Amino acid sequence: MRRLAQLTPFLIATLLLATAARSEAIVPKPFTAVYEVSYRGMRAGLLTLKLSRDGATGRYTYETTADPSMLARFFISSAALEKTIMEIGPDGVRPLEWSFEDGKSSTEKDGHLKFDWDRNVATGVVEGKQIELPLEPGLQDRLSITVDVVTSLLRGEEPGTIPLIDNNKIKRYDYAKKETSSMDTKLGKVDTVLYESTRQNSDRQSRFWMVPKMEYLAVRAEQVRKGKVETVMVLQSFEQR
Known part of the structure; x- marks a missing residue:
């Protein structure tokens, strides 16, 4: 390995710039996005995603709330809330606390984890089961993984394989860039890049059409099972703060 003194001034400057960039976290801006959701071709209602930042602690909160259609109310409550609290630093996203409440009187489907x-x-209770799992670098929860993907892309890095706590297991999801295309949306025509998420030994797949010029906001997302599209989310409105 070359000694530092042997490096050219240009290379030294490059290293210093890289170190400076690494020390400053690149983070997504707070936003609110509303999606129309359909399941197997039937309208399921609206889903609102909101990313906010606490100015006092510097921590981020990412949450989802639902406005289900009449039919979907049999399966999901309008009071349902899923939320994660995170830190976002030079090394990426680190979840601190995740919770899910299905909005019903029973708590058997609810969950809460602390990292x-x-x-x-990581400890907590998910669907009535006590959880205690070892943490590992890059580990995410069901919501923070989305912010982690976007943060990686904003830094010019590919998401790659991301470990995720789902119920009482750690699962690994592979994110791969597929193709670019133009898409007509509620916000007009935009240039998108398609990313696919898969897991080994699973028949499910997720697809995200993301807009690089809008901090990789997904304007469309699909969940596929056994080669058939089941759930579709289409962006209806977007506000960035």
Whole structure:
């Protein structure tokens, strides 16, 4: 390995710039996005995604709320809330606390996890089961993984494989860039890049049409099972703060 003194001034400057860029976290701006959701061709209602930042702590909150259609109310409540609290630093997204409440009187489907990065353990209760799992670098929850993907892309990095806590297991999702295309949306015609998410030994697949010029906002998302599209989300409105 070359010694630092042997490096040319140009290379030294490049290293210094890279170090400076690494020390400053590149983060997505807070936003609110509303999607129309359909399941197997039937309208299921609206889903609102909101990313906010606490100015006092610097922590980020990402949450989803639903406005289900009449038929979908049999399956999901308008009071349902899923939320994650995160830190976003030079090394990416680190979840601190995740929770899900299905909005019903029973708590059997609810969940809550705390990520203790000092002790490297995640603990909590999900669907009535006690959870205690070891943490590992890059580990995400069901919501923070979305912010982690966007943050990686904003930094010019590919998401690659991301470990995720889902219920009482750690699963690994592979994100791969597929193709670029133009798409007509509620916001007008936009240039998108398609990313696909897959998991080994799973028959499910997720697709995201993201807009690089809008901080990789997804204007369309699909969940596919056994080669058939089941759930579709289409962007209806977007506000960035």
